[in-house]
Amino acid sequence: MASGNSEHRRSLTATAVKLLIAGGFGVGKTTMVGSVSEVPPLRTEEVLTSASEGVDDLSGVERKTTTTVALDFGRITINPELILYLFGTPGQDRFWFMWDELAQGALGAVVLADTRRLESCFPAVDFFERRGLPFVVGVNCFDGAYRYGTEEVRAALDVDMSVPLLLCDARDKESTKQVLVTLIQHVMVNAELAASG
C-alpha cells in the first residue's frame, strides 16, 4: 500500500448514538446485540477504583477496591455520518455506576424479560422509569418456558400502558429488528410529546 500524507486533512463529521439492552443475567442481552450487529459483539472493561470500608490494621493504609465491569456492545453503521451502538447493560445491580454512564445520552432502552424469572428485570424497569429514559419491554421466549400473554407480563411488571411490550426471540434478527423499530417509534412519540409541551 502506498504511504504518504494524503490523509492529513481528515475531518470528523460523523455522530454516534446508542441504545441499551438491559435485563437480568442470562436473559439474552448479548444474544440480542449479536443478532443485529455488523460485527460480533465487542467487549471492553470499565474499571472503578474506590476506597473500601475501613483501614488496614497493620499498615494504616487505606485499602482500595477495584471493580471491573465487562461491557458487551455491537455496532450498526446506519450511514457514513451516523453510527449506532447497542450496549448490553451489566447483569448485576451492584454495577449502578456503570448504568449511569451507559444511560447518559442514550436514545432509549430495551428491557429484556424472561418469563421464568420476571423479577430479574425489575431493577432495569425501575432505573429507566426513574431516569425518564424511554424503554420497551421485550419478552424473550425461551424454549419450554410457559408463554405468558403480554398483558399478564405487563401486570406483573407494573409498567404503564404507554410502554410497548412485545414477545421476541433474541436469537432472531427479524425479531430483534422488530423490537428496535418499536423502541425507536416509541422514542419518536416521546420526543414529539416533549416538543409539544
Add this chain to the structure above:
Amino acid sequence: MSGQGEAWFDDAAGPLVRPYAVTGGRTRTDNFGLDLITLVVALPSVAEAAGMAPEYAKIVRLCQRPMSVAEVAARIDLPLPVVKVLLSDLIEQNYVIYRSAAPATDTPNKHVLQAVLDGIRKL
C-alpha cells in the same frame, strides 16, 4: 511522528505502566470528556504511525476510520480508563481528533431518529 511519542514511555517499564500510574485507576478523568461513544479518528496515516510508541501506534493504525472510544478499547483489548488516557495524549498532540455525542439534555434529533429507524428496517 517519532521521538515525541516515544519519550512518553519508560522503556524498561513498558507502555502500560504510565497510564495506570497517571490515572491511579479512575480518579483522573481525561481532559476532553471522552465517553463510551465519543468518536475518534487518527490524523497520521498507518505509515506515519510506525515511529510512534507501540500502544499509540496501535491506536493510530486502528483509527483510520471513525470509531467510538469503547470500540478502540475493545479492539486493542485494554480497559477503558487506560484507553481514555492514551487517546487524551494523542489528542493533545494533535494526532487524533474527536467528536462528542450530542449533549444528554437535548431531546433526540428527529432526523437522527428517522435515520436510525430506516437503518434498522433495512438490516
